[in-house]
Amino acid sequence: MTKVAIMGATGYAALELIKILLRNPEVEIVALTTRSDEAPHISEIHHSLEGRLDLRCENLSAAEIAERADFVFCALPHVASMEVIPDLLADGCRVVDLSADYRLSDPAVYEQWYHHVHIDPTRLGSTIYGLPELGADKIPSANLIANPGCYTSASILGLAPLIANSLIEPTGIIIDAKSxxxxxxRKPKLGTLYPECNESITAYGVGTHRHTPEIEEVLTTLGGTDVKVTFTPHLTPMNRGILATMYPRLKEDTSLDHLKEVYRAFYADKPFVRIIDRLPATREVAGTNYCDISLQSAGNQLIVFSAIDNLIKGAAGVAVQNFNLMAGYPETTGLIV
Ligand SMILES: NC(=O)C1=CN([C@@H]2O[C@H](COP(=O)(O)OP(=O)(O)OC[C@H]3O[C@@H](n4cnc5c(N)ncnc54)[C@H](OP(=O)(O)O)[C@@H]3O)[C@@H](O)[C@H]2O)C=CC1
Ligand SMILES: CC(=O)N[C@@H](CCC(=O)OP(=O)(O)O)C(=O)O
Known part of the structure; x- marks a missing residue:
């Protein structure tokens, strides 16, 4: 039995983590955290968990969590994560961090994009980036995994076969993404109130979104050449899902059929990436850990579409994929629905 704690249990990603982990009979969820001292029952917070998990959310220190749990999913916002993770690791816990705090390798780049000084800089650069489709070999033995961002997972998975095989110009890649x-x-904000975002689509973070350096760093490492993207996220009036539409420039004329073969070979033994002929839709991956990728062309322009559920393949699902690899369970445990 693996004893697991979830920090930030009152949030959206944590709800998905709980639902997925409840499908693994060898996992026991032993602690859920909140900053509130009122210790609400988890079913008071997430009504869909009524009758499924009898546990209260508690305001626990790292030491108190470590007394109960071997593994911790840290589903806190960035900055809050790095304030607790060093103590969890020192107390012997293995951690999957869903926040952005350990994804980038350079503290100066973190500060530039997150506008916050990193308080645990020595772990940047050596923390394993947990996108198992790009190399799962270092995940099983890791004590800390940096779970990827949601836009970044959709974008990186969509571009990785092209970058790894040097098929496209590495700079000037346009990524138009909708979430x-x-x-x-779940934290209330003006921009996410129903009247503010329903019946409307708007871009945000133009030229400044913090997933830009994450996409560039991972693809640069993969391709061994400097990758630059123009990444523009959009908020769309749906509950969940990400569709990334990407416009890479091929170095040479290459047929779509050949490119599809390249993608199918790259993801041959990856259970959660599906290369499809039709256009992907967020509805078809909602609630699942799949990433659906489709290659299309318009004249000479290659267009890559990539769709995921931001809360599953973009957060809780890939976090459990990483956990499964760390704990020695089959990678797909709890994730095939
Ligand atoms: N939502 C998504 O699609 C994705 C999220 N992520 C990342 O996963 C993490 C969790 O995301 P998500 O569940 O959506 O976030 P939520 O805002 O829904 O939940 C985060 C929880 O963290 C707790 N918390 C602890 N410290 C703080 C703090 N200083 N400020 C605010 N909240 C705090 C809050 O619980 P309480 O108030 O009870 O203490 C809150 O419920 C984040 O780092 C996010 O960036 C990554 C990929 C996709
Ligand atoms: C719609 C929306 O607001 N999305 C979030 C990205 C969620 C995510 O992946 O965030 P982390 O990198 O913090 O984990 C954003 O743009 O900030």
Whole structure:
């Protein structure tokens, strides 16, 4: 039995983590955290868990969590994560961090994009980036995994075979991405109130979104050449889902059929990536850990579409994929629905 704690249990990503982990009979959820001292029952917070998990959310220190749990999913916002993770690791816990705090390798780049000084900089650069489709070999032995961002997972999975095989120009890649509102988390904000975002699509973070350096760093490492993207996220009036539409420039004329073969070979033994001929839709991956990728062309322009559920393949699902690899369970445990 693996004893697991979830920090930030009152949030959206944590709800999905709980639902997935409840499908693994060898996992026991032993602690859920909140900053509230009122210790609400988890079913008072997430009504869909009524009768499924008898546990209260508690305001626990790292030491108190470590007394109960071997593994911790840290589903806190960035900055809050790095304030607790060093203590969890020191107390012997293995951690999957869903926040952005350990994804980038350079503290100066973190500060530039997150506008916050990193308080645990020595772990940047050595923390394993947990996108198992790009290399799962270092995940099983890791004590800390940096779970990827939601836009970044959709974008990186959509571009990785092209970058790894040097088929496209590495700079000037346009990524136009749309997200459902749950991507912004459960904390109330003006921009995510129903009248503000329903019946409307708007871009945000133009030229400044913090997933830009994450996409560039991972693809640069993969391709061994400097990758630059123009990444523009959009908020769309749906609960969940991300669709990334990407415009890479091929170095040479290459047929779509050949490119599809390249993608199918790259993801041959990856259970959660589906290369499809039709256009992907967020509805078809909602609630699942799948990433659906489709290659299309318009004249000479290659267009890559990539769709995921931001809360599953973009957060809780890939976090459990990483946990499964760390704990020695089959990678797909709890994730095939
Ligand atoms: N939503 C998504 O699609 C994705 C989210 N992520 C990342 O996963 C993490 C969790 O996301 P999500 O569940 O959406 O977020 P939520 O806002 O829904 O939940 C985060 C929880 O963290 C707790 N918390 C602890 N410290 C703080 C703090 N200083 N400020 C605010 N909340 C705090 C809050 O619980 P309480 O108030 O009870 O203490 C809150 O419920 C974040 O780092 C996010 O960036 C990554 C990919 C996709
Ligand atoms: C719609 C929306 O607001 N989405 C979030 C991204 C969610 C995510 O992946 O965030 P982390 O990198 O913090 O984990 C945003 O744009 O900030």
């Amino acid at each position: 459902g509102v749950s991507g912004a988390g």
